[in-house]
Amino acid sequence: xxxxxxxxxxxxxxxxxxxxxxxxEKKKRFCRMVVAAGRRFCGEHAGAAxxxxxxxxxxxxxxxxxxxxxxxxxxxxxxxxxxEKPKPDFFIQDINAGLNDETEIPEQLVPISSLxxxxxxxxxxxLRKASEGLNSTLxxxxxxxPALHDAxxxxxxxxxxxxxxxxxxxxxxxxxxxVFERLQIDIQHLCLNKIPLxxxxxxxxxxxxxxxCGVATDLALRCLVETYAASCEERNEEPLxxxxxxxxxxxxxxxxxxxxxxxxxxxxxxPVAGIVIALCCHHRCDWRHYVGKEYFRALGLGAVEFHxxxxxxxxxxxxxxxxxxxxxxxxxxxxDKHSDASExxxxxxxxxxxxxxxxxxxxLTVEEKKKIGHLCKLLIDQGRVEYLQQKGFxxxxxxxxxxxxxxxxxxxxxxxxxxxxxxTTP
Numbered sequence: 001x002x003x004x005x006x007x008x009x010x011x012x013x014x015x016x017x018x019x020x021x022x023x024x025e026k027k028k029r030f031c032r033m034v035v036a037a038g039r040r041f042c043g044e045h046a047g048a049a050x051x052x053x054x055x056x057x058x059x060x061x062x063x064x065x066x067x068x069x070x071x072x073x074x075x076x077x078x079x080x081x082x083x084e085k086p087k088p089d090f091f092i093q094d095i096n097a098g099l100n101d102e103t104e105i106p107e108q109l110v111p112i113s114s115l116x117x118x119x120x121x122x123x124x125x126x127l128r129k130a131s132e133g134l135n136s137t138l139x140x141x142x143x144x145x146p147a148l149h150d151a152x153x154x155x156x157x158x159x160x161x162x163x164x165x166x167x168x169x170x171x172x173x174x175x176x177x178x179v180f181e182r183l184q185i186d187i188q189h190l191c192l193n194k195i196p197l198x199x200x201x202x203x204x205x206x207x208x209x210x211x212x213c214g215v216a217t218d219l220a221l222r223c224l225v226e227t228y229a230a231s232c233e234e235r236n237e238e239p240l241x242x243x244x245x246x247x248x249x250x251x252x253x254x255x256x257x258x259x260x261x262x263x264x265x266x267x268x269x270x271p272v273a274g275i276v277i278a279l280c281c282h283h284r285c286d287w288r289h290y291v292g293k294e295y296f297r298a299l300g301l302g303a304v305e306f307h308x309x310x311x312x313x314x315x316x317x318x319x320x321x322x323x324x325x326x327x328x329x330x331x332x333x334x335x336d337k338h339s340d341a342s343e344x345x346x347x348x349x350x351x352x353x354x355x356x357x358x359x360x361x362x363x364l365t366v367e368e369k370k371k372i373g374h375l376c377k378l379l380i381d382q383g384r385v386e387y388l389q390q391k392g393f394x395x396x397x398x399x400x401x402x403x404x405x406x407x408x409x410x411x412x413x414x415x416x417x418x419x420x421x422x423x424t425t426p
Contacts, residue, residue: 020045090185090194096222097188098289109307117363123308124372130299131375134382138410141398187219188289192228202232204270209277211408214284214310217277218291221384224272225391232271270416275393278400280408282313282377292383294390309376316373317407381412388414 015021020031022045033042044067046057057067063082077083112120144152152162181197183190193199207224209217287293287303296306364372381397388395393414400411 088183088185088194089196090183090191091189092191092194093189095189095191095227096219096289098218098222098291098293100288109304112308112311115308121363123305123312126301126305127309127312127372127375127379130301131379134378136374136378139396139398141400141411142402143400187216187223190223190227191231192223193231198228204273206274207272207277211278211280213281215286215289217279217384217412218285218289220277221275221291221387222289224275225388225393229271229391270418272393272416274416275388275395275412275414277412278408279377279381279410279412282380283310285310285313285380290380290383291387292380295383295386306380309379313373313376313380315369316377318373377410381410384412392417 015030016032018034020033020035020042021040022031022042023029024031031042031045033044035042039046044057046055056070058070058073060066060068060076060080060082061073062077062080068076068080115123151157179197181195183195192205197203198205205224205228207220209220212220285306287306290296290306296302378397385395385397394417395412395414398411398413399409401409403409
């Protein structure tokens, strides 16, 4: 009779000092939560302690991911972070969501892996036909802010640190009179013209996003172009900047000009002065929220094709991590894994590598698959370009960084048509 397999050894026989003594079987280690003075277990695992056996812990009804003492439930519900909080004035349910036409979206769509070769070939044929005439070679607009130059040229920084710096945007604005306000709200429900500062001062806005994953880009575009811009046009109110220009004496205007403020007063005011969005994660787009529906329909495409194109868009980045990591000269597998986890946008959320040949349809090479993924991204982004053009903007797609820094390296920019000059055309 064969002996039973021995249980896997524990990674350590004792919990770390000051940490919970509960052994998490699933993770094969002790809980790492800090314990109160004189206790052996954290609050989550207090039921395992002999002195706590008389008290029962239950799942929080607001969020089952954590537990609470049953006799303290009423008190906990009043301060639980998952409780429903009062909605601010600028929260309007689904204001940027777009129309929900459920009749267009079939209830069940099989995954790409379940499609027959003929079905997949038909989708690829539609994609290539719809993409005819699109410029797949975008203009390079790779720039670097002087604020980063010293850090980028620091010899102490390795390849990973340099790459990380290039992907960051300095959020520490040091201008004395700058005002910052953070709004914790889903873009889907954000009504910009209800924000006190914007509604009071009638200020033009510039939308900047890095990165706005998939559907968030469409929600942001609709928030800017439809919700805010349309609302300002309906009110037909003169902006603060223009009122200042009309009310000031010539002497005061000259003073403003010297301070550099007069150059910010536009000849013709627009609610949205510009849009800059780093695009990524097209596989997380959603037909309901997509702003380019009319563009797709004009090409004879609909919700079904969009669904599969947005899934196939991940082919542009999946399987390419090996090339990117080789170029960055990372020395250890541990570093590779850390880099993959920290740069979630680089690979569109996929973890498929070049070794995953099984994931590639038999009649497609890895390189063909990559090109099809890029075509899917380009087609989806072209729908956004067409949308902005219809709304009175001049949009453009361009590369803002090297693919060795980020595989998601396409930038969508847009300026209102009347603000363009030969020097500012994107």
